[in-house]
Amino acid sequence: MDGTDKVALVTGAGSGVGEATALRLASGGVTVGALDMLPERVAATEAAIAAAGGTAIPLIADVSDEGQMRAAVAALMERAGRLDIVIANAGINGMWAPIDDITPAEWDKTIAVNLRGTYLTLHLTVPHLKRQGGAIVIVSSINGTRTFTTAGAGAYTAAKAAQAALSNQMALELARYGIRVNAVCPGTTRTNMSQNTWRRNLEAVRIPVEWPEGQIPLTKGQPASPAEIADAIAFLASDDARHVTGTWLYIDGGQSLLR
Numbered sequence: 001m002d003g004t005d006k007v008a009l010v011t012g013a014g015s016g017v018g019e020a021t022a023l024r025l026a027s028g029g030v031t032v033g034a035l036d037m038l039p040e041r042v043a044a045t046e047a048a049i050a051a052a053g054g055t056a057i058p059l060i061a062d063v064s065d066e067g068q069m070r071a072a073v074a075a076l077m078e079r080a081g082r083l084d085i086v087i088a089n090a091g092i093n094g095m096w097a098p099i100d101d102i103t104p105a106e107w108d109k110t111i112a113v114n115l116r117g118t119y120l121t122l123h124l125t126v127p128h129l130k131r132q133g134g135a136i137v138i139v140s141s142i143n144g145t146r147t148f149t150t151a152g153a154g155a156y157t158a159a160k161a162a163q164a165a166l167s168n169q170m171a172l173e174l175a176r177y178g179i180r181v182n183a184v185c186p187g188t189t190r191t192n193m194s195q196n197t198w199r200r201n202l203e204a205v206r207i208p209v210e211w212p213e214g215q216i217p218l219t220k221g222q223p224a225s226p227a228e229i230a231d232a233i234a235f236l237a238s239d240d241a242r243h244v245t246g247t248w249l250y251i252d253g254g255q256s257l258l259r
């Protein structure tokens, strides 16, 4: 990827898919606004990018908080002066529980981070992308698009489906500005997401299916590495994908075809 003179915003850049994507884009010469709600994680990503010879702009914000996101995007624009690539990645699994068990507050939290966070990310960055065009990649999931067997994941599934739908709607609405919008749908990926996952009373809704040879046909069950997701995101963000918009790219080793 030739990212010279390009600037990206990556949300959730402190861990997992976001961290790997920030590093991947920076290695291609892109200046990366690395946004996360945990300052120590932002600092670690910034240091890793600097150590590899890249440029990162650290941004600390909760993606579901309008004021914090407004300030973060303003800080990025002040430092970098332009914006070409937006990766709406920050997300949580949240509480997994049956629909008659999950509380309104738990439901709202999952929707707030995953969906409202994506809305705010696009709402605040699209005015800057409009100046010269660009690329948006929304990190959805196999959950909510092809896979519905994750017990208790109703709120997560609903948010991920909405993110994918939003990517198609925006692909059409923003095409006139030369802004491409795509989604990626990762399968199980080795990240720190378990730290943002809580489970309650799942026995009542669990789907009783077992795959003795694992859930991921391509790898005999081994999950993806964050870098494997980041490579596909970087492709969609690059000029190599200049005619690609409104696409959901599955990066799951075939997992969603099985379950």
Ligand code: NAD
Residues within 6 Å of the ligand: 011, 012, 013, 014, 015, 016, 017, 018, 035, 036, 037, 038, 041, 061, 062, 063, 064, 089, 090, 091, 092, 093, 113, 117, 139, 140, 141, 142, 185, 186, 187, 188, 189, 190, 191, 192, 193, 194, 195, 196
């Ligand atoms: P992760 O927990 O390793 O990383 C997520 C990062 O987002 C963390 O650094 C966290 O601090 C940050 N974050 C969480 N809430 C935030 C908020 N409100 N504001 C700002 N930052 C916040 O998880 P990950 O697996 O890398 O998840 C990234 C994306 O990938 C998510 O959207 C997730 O739904 C999606 N995804 C993950 C998997 C998987 O198996 N790990 C599968 C499909 C999709």
